[in-house]
Structure formats: structure tokens, C-alpha cells
Amino acid sequence: MRNVLWETAIVRFIKCFGQSEARFRLDPKASYDSDAALNSYKFFASLRNKNIIHDENSYTQCMPGAVLNKDGMSHKIAKIICLDVSGTTLEQDNYNNLHLLATDAQKWVSGQFDKLCDIITSELEAKPYVELFAMEGITYTAPAADGVHTSRNPK
Template structure:
């Protein structure tokens, strides 16, 4: 994989490193869909990896920072494997071997789904109780109280395992990304020069406040 460098100009943006290029063209959707989605997965996984790196440096007593980094790493990782209307999801069985790798993946995914995001399992509970007075008191019930029990800070084993999950996913995505890039180049090299220059210019839509609730249009078959 690579990092693209570009600069802006009055006509849009200029891709650096290709001084002889005459056009930056948008390939057809059937060629570019998977390629685009792999890049988005890579960005999320890279962010998760950075969160885990910062988590390793965080003080254990800084509970807010530890929890924020842990939650961010979990959400960014499993975002790549969850259903999305705008991009193809990664498939667990294509990346992780059967047995312990998939068991660890499922365990961490359940933390994300059932604890962090949706609060459905018993890792967070609230105990409600009524304080009952002795018969000599005028009021039989003194107060209603509640307090929470939460499995909060991650253990080192969970942090290490999530790091392994992320690193394996990044490795797989990078391999697929490079393969897809080569296949796009190979396919377009079979086209005539006129067909290539007739392709539309590659462009991005500018996001706005009005578009925040909409599902974006992505390359699709």
C-alpha cells in the first residue's frame, strides 16, 4: 500500500509523483468498488492500531483516557466487520483461521456489541434496593438506592488480543488492496487510449451539514 500526496489548485487537486500524467480518471464502479472499500477498512484499522499504541502508553489510573482509547479501538475495528449500507464488510472467516483466532475475534466482538455499544450483557448491572427501617422508626422505608457494577478497564490480555486481531486484518487488507490495484491497472491497460481518456475525471463530493443523515453513494456494481 502507499500514501497518496496531493496539492490543491484552482481546478481541483493535483496528485503528486506522476509528472507525466495527463488525466486522473475515475474507473468504472465494477472495478473500483472493492478497491475503495478496502482503503476505508485500512483507515479504520490503522486508527484502531494507533489507539492501542496510545493505550499501551497511558497511565492505568487515567481511567477516562484508558476507556476512551479502548472503546475507540473496539468500535473502529469491528466497524469493518459490521453490516454497512455504504461499503462491503470484511468477512471474519476470510481473515482468521478456525479455532482460537475466531474465538478471540468473537469474544472481542461481543464486548463491542453487547457491552460498549448496545449495553445488553451482564457486564454492566445496576443493583436497586430499599433501606428498611426498624419498627421503631416512623417511616418503614428510609430510602431507595441504586449503584452500578461495570466491567470497565480492559485487561492486558484483551488489549494484546485486540492488537493481534487488528494486525492480522491490516495484513489481509493490504494484500487484497495491492492485488486489486494490480487488477485495475491490468484491466485498464487492455482499453484503447480513447476509451481511457473518455473516462470521467475522478472527483469527491463535498460533505455538508445537510448530508450527515444520508447514506452516501459509493462505487457499486
């Protein structure tokens, strides 16, 4: 369960920096101001892309082998096996690094959000009440099963 939660945290974190047709994409170079932070980000991006999602690097391996019978048996091979091995990434240093990266990204996003809110507030304050009341309100439509195939904001 710990590993599932750990991998989910990595996937959800890196998702914020990925391509999307429906939302803003974070830029790691804008969010992080040190080489150490960028290198840590790259580690988690590669871990997500090359191990957790696509299984392309050495962190997960499956090694075939043969179990030999003792000499003199009618068959030399008792069984063919596969050894499934996964490298451990949930360790304190990695946990701390992911926590710091997420915290720093959240601070950056909050700062950008606050700046945009100030701009929007200034623009709206300049409008008369009659124009503000005429603006479209917030509406929410719950997702339906057929929505799983489409983007929120298709191009």
C-alpha cells in the same frame, strides 16, 4: 478517558465487519485462519453488540437497593439507591488480542488491495492513452449536514 478510547477502538474495529450499504464488509472467516483468532473476534463482536452498544449482558448492571435506618427510627427506609456496576474489559490480554486482530485484518485487507491494484493496473495498461485521459477523474464533495441521513451508495 481510557475506557472511552477502548470502547471506541472496539466499536470502530467491529464496524469493519458489519453490514453497510456503502462499503465492502470484511468476513472474519476470511481474515482469520485460526479458531483462537475467530473466538477472540467473536468476543469483541459480542462485547460491542451486547455491552457497549446495546447493554444486554452482565458486563453492565444497575442494582436497586434500600438503605435501612437503624431500629427505632420513625422510617425504616432511609433511601432507595441504585448501584451502577461495570465489568472491566480493558486489561492487557484483551488489549493484546484486539491489537493482534486489527493487525491481522489490516494485513489481509492490504493483501487484497494489492491484488486488486495489480488487476486494475493490468487492465488500465492495456488501454490507449486517449482512452485513459477520457476517463472521469477523482472528485470529492464535502459532506453537508443533510447527508447524515443518507448512505453514500443507496440501493
